Amino acid sequence: MDLSLLKRRSEHEWVIEPHGAMRVPGVLFANEDLVRAMDHKVHEQVSNVATLPGIVAASLAMPDAHWGYGFAVGGVAAFDPDEGVVSAGGVGFDISCGVRCLRTRLRREHVEEKKKTLADALFRTIPAGVGSRGRIRLKAAEMDRMLGGGAQWAVESGWGERSDLERVEEGGRMRDARPEHVSERAKTRMRDEVGTLGSGNHYLEVQTVAEVHDAPAARAFGLEEGDVVVSIHCGSRGLGHQIGTEALKDMLTAGRRHAIRLPDRELACAPIHSREGRHYLGAMRAAINVALANRQVLTHLTREVFAEVLPEADLTLLYDVSHNTCKVETHEVDGRARELFVHRKGATRAWGPGHSELPGALRGVGQPVLIGGTMGTCSYVLVGTERGMKVSFGSACHGAGRGMSRHQARKRWQGREVVQELERRGILVRSPSLRGVAEEAPDAYKDVSAVVDATERAGLARRVARLVPMVTIKG
């Protein structure tokens, strides 16, 4: 990105002054290198979002921002409930895609001995990749209960423990979900997919804590150097995509009727109180529940595998975050508490210490912010900050972001070589698709450590621990 288009407010804050139809400024949180590396489309998309009706304060971009459909991935925007809009492109198509992290009470050296058995057992048990089916077949009534109940539904159906729920956003169940707003086609796509990982950049990893950056916070999170954890990255599968795609078309019609001028079709949105807006919100919340249920069922399957291979393990949730959502939250704007519809697309909610929605054990320290890396690199656990609550609606980055297209990656690497190279480094990769592995090669992604470093320096969240993979199950 051309730096002359930005005004530098501080070391890690860059402003796009309102121009054209922009109602508010754009703000990019990143260091100079990351901003330079961002393509011009991020500038255009952040500016486009700033033109939407009812946007509050600023259109934001996290340090890992890159091109997305309509809104940039890594975009955060809050809207006034009366004047504002909701946009499917502002949530993203994989609704409520996110990361869940489980502690195991096991140490690295102990798991190392059983690593291969563990990798093979996880690969047998966790449905992953194209054409895989879950263990659950949902009939209509049960489907609606899942859409309304999320991870709570999963726990009540025997897929987990009640204590899991307090470590999931919204207590494991998104309120105001409307299963009747979810189309039959979307439900059909989900019939066999609960408890499946999917493909693309989704994964399940056994990881070890390689480094602790913040000892008191790590203690509060129950993490120590050498501990083993499991991270699960996936979302609402085909259902979320179906809802997003249908809403895109629906909102284009609504936008025309409400005379919303759009510089890009993918920016389609509808007033929050319009029929289309309310319809999408009800369906989108049901899709959030699907993602929460999905990660809960995968948690249960993971526990089954550990019970068989490493029975001394005790898998408890550190936390579960979603990074593609629109949620109603209260934030202070210009000294006044306001209820806002906060879109986070490729951005993680990051509540600072003291937030009333955090469970007691975490309230003093802040929310765990789980940042997924790529296979073969590393992931991070961060913690929300007070500053983030003030400057980014309590939001932080979500991952590395691709640096290279799938096409380029496939030309550059062979899947088998990637697997062998990672095995030499002690990381066991299990995937049904070698081509998929090549397309997801670690070097096809940007450097997650640089993103996390900028997130910390911008004050959006603070590093707590760095995790490195031992086993990766790839879709």
Add this chain to the structure above:
Amino acid sequence: MAPSSRRRFEHFPHEADIGVRGRGETLAEAFAQAAVALTAVVTDPASVRARQAVEIGLEEDDPETLLFEWLNAIVFEMATRGLLFARFDVDLEGRRLSARAHGEPVDVGRHCPAVEVKGATMTGLRVAQERDGSWVAECVVDV
């Protein structure tokens, strides 16, 4: 479908995702080839046998929305039936599309599917007639 010496479908790179493009002497053929390009995101279309067929019928006001819905309908059939498609017979009459998609169930060992396509998008969505009278139909798909 008439055999063609020229490759009628291709991909174009687009950020994290991938673009599918079909060409044809007729609009219907361009639509059919865009669908083959969609299969090629997942696997080599030549590895897919035409052993069963699915009927798809759609109606839209404009050709671009029709392409968007056509590709989304194929994504839906692939996802819910666990199929891959090798070949598409497409008929277009005004705003109405009727098609038969020929394929077989996913065989992970033989097809080595790389990635699921989750949906067509309106990014790079274009249906146009070229100067030589042939047609092109393309858009970016989300994987």
